[in-house]
Amino acid sequence: MILFFIFFFIGLISFGGGYAMIPLIQTEVVERQQWIGMVDFSNLVALAGVSPGPIGLNLAVATGFIYNGLGGVIVAALGMILPSLIVMIIIARMANRLQHNKIWKYALYGVRATVTGFILYSAIIFIKTNHMISSNLYFTLTQLLIFLGSLFALFYFKKHPLYVIIISGLVGITLYS
Amino acid sequence: MKNVFLSNFTNTKAKESHIHQCLSILFIFLKLSPVSFGGGFALLPILEKELVTKRKWLSSSDISDIFSLSQSAPGAIALNSAIYIGYRLQGILGAIFALIGICLPTIFIMIVLSITFSYYQSSPKIEAALQAIRTTVIALIVFAAYRMGKEAIIDKSTATIAVGTLILLYFFSSYIHPMLILLFGAISGIIVMFIKNKYFPQKEATKKEETPIIYDYMI
Numbered sequence: 001m002i003l004f005f006i007f008f009f010i011g012l013i014s015f016g017g018g019y020a021m022i023p024l025i026q027t028e029v030v031e032r033q034q035w036i037g038m039v040d041f042s043n044l045v046a047l048a049g050v051s052p053g054p055i056g057l058n059l060a061v062a063t064g065f066i067y068n069g070l071g072g073v074i075v076a077a078l079g080m081i082l083p084s085l086i087v088m089i090i091i092a093r094m095a096n097r098l099q100h101n102k103i104w105k106y107a108l109y110g111v112r113a114t115v116t117g118f119i120l121y122s123a124i125i126f127i128k129t130n131h132m133i134s135s136n137l138y139f140t141l142t143q144l145l146i147f148l149g150s151l152f153a154l155f156y157f158k159k160h161p162l163y164v165i166i167i168s169g170l171v172g173i174t175l176y177s
Numbered sequence: 178m179k180n181v182f183l184s185n186f187t188n189t190k191a192k193e194s195h196i197h198q199c200l201s202i203l204f205i206f207l208k209l210s211p212v213s214f215g216g217g218f219a220l221l222p223i224l225e226k227e228l229v230t231k232r233k234w235l236s237s238s239d240i241s242d243i244f245s246l247s248q249s250a251p252g253a254i255a256l257n258s259a260i261y262i263g264y265r266l267q268g269i270l271g272a273i274f275a276l277i278g279i280c281l282p283t284i285f286i287m288i289v290l291s292i293t294f295s296y297y298q299s300s301p302k303i304e305a306a307l308q309a310i311r312t313t314v315i316a317l318i319v320f321a322a323y324r325m326g327k328e329a330i331i332d333k334s335t336a337t338i339a340v341g342t343l344i345l346l347y348f349f350s351s352y353i354h355p356m357l358i359l360l361f362g363a364i365s366g367i368i369v370m371f372i373k374n375k376y377f378p379q380k381e382a383t384k385k386e387e388t389p390i391i392y393d394y395m396i
Contacts, residue, residue: 013356013360015251019321023346043311045311045314047287047290049317050290052210052282053287056252057280061291073284081276083252084251084252084253084260085276087252089269092246092260092272104249109370110335110363110366110367112329113330113335113336113339113362114338114342115359117338117339118346119321120322120343121343121347123315124343124347126314130311146313148316150312150313151319154316165317168313170306172307173302173305173309175305176304176309
C-alpha cells in the first residue's frame, strides 16, 4: 500500500529528528497525495507534539488513521518503524567502525546542514499557513506575542514543550474565543 | 560492554533467561514510554536512571554512545535508542521487544487523542486554543532549527548547504522531491569535505572532540 511505502521512505530518510520529518510528510501527504489540508495538518502536528513519543510516529499514526482507520494506523506505524529497526540493527553491528568511517562523517556533515534547512523550511510553511502575518492587527500582534513567549519559555526558561503547548492553548482560549 | 546474557546461549536455562530478559525489556519500555510527553528526550534520563542506576545493565558511556548513534541514524531518536538498547542487551529479539514496548503506548494514546480530537474539532474553544498552539508549534520548530543549527552550521559550506536547501525547498518542492534534496545535501557534504581535505589539509591535532548533540528533550 502506498501508505506503507510513503512512511517507510520517510522513516528511512529522515535524519536529524522528528521536525525534519515534518516537511517530508507535509510535502507527501498534503501537496502530493492531498489527503489532508494544510490547516488540518498543522493541527495534527500540534496533536502529535502533545502526545507522548516521537512526533514522527505520532504523525504517521494520525495520518494512517485518517486515511484508513485502525488498519491505516498499523500500516503507517509499521512503515515508520521498520526502517528504524533495520537501519539501527545494522548500525548497532557496525557501531565502532561506523563512528570512525570518513564517508559516514562527511555525509553527516552535509546531512545536518541540509536538515537545518529542512526545519527552517518547515517553520516558514507553518508561518504562511497560519496566516501569522495577516491584515488583522489584533491577530498578528497576539500571534507574535505567543510566538515570542513560547520561544522565550523554550530558550530561556527551558520549559518542557508539553508545558508550553498547554499554556499556549489556554492563552489561545482566552484571547481568541 | 560485556554481553553477559548472550554468552551462555547453549544453556537452556540461559535460553529461558533470554526470553525472560526480553520480556523485562518490553516492560521497561512499556512503562517508560508514556512518560515521554512532548517528545522522546524526556525518555533518555529516565532510561538512564532505570538501566544504568537501578539495574546496572549499561554504563553511562554506553548511554552516550547509544545517544550519538541513534541521533545519526534516520528516524525518531526515541525509536532508535530503544532498538539499539534492546539489541545490545538481548540481540534482535531484544530490539524487537524494546520497539514494541516503546511504540504500543504512544500509538494507543495517539489513536485515542485522534478520535477525541475529531469529535471536538468543531468546538470554537478548541479552535481558539489551536490558533495559539499552532503558533507554539512554529516556535518549537524554530527552536529545533536553532539546536540543529548550532551543531550543524559550523562553517561557510554548511551554511551554504542549509540556505541552498531552504531555497530549493521553498521554490521547487513541487518539482523536486525533498528526499532527493536531502540526498543531494548528503552528497554535497561528502564532496565538500573531500575538496577541503585535499586543498586545505588540516592539522587534526587541534580539532575539538566531537560532542554528541545534547538536547534538553527528545523530539
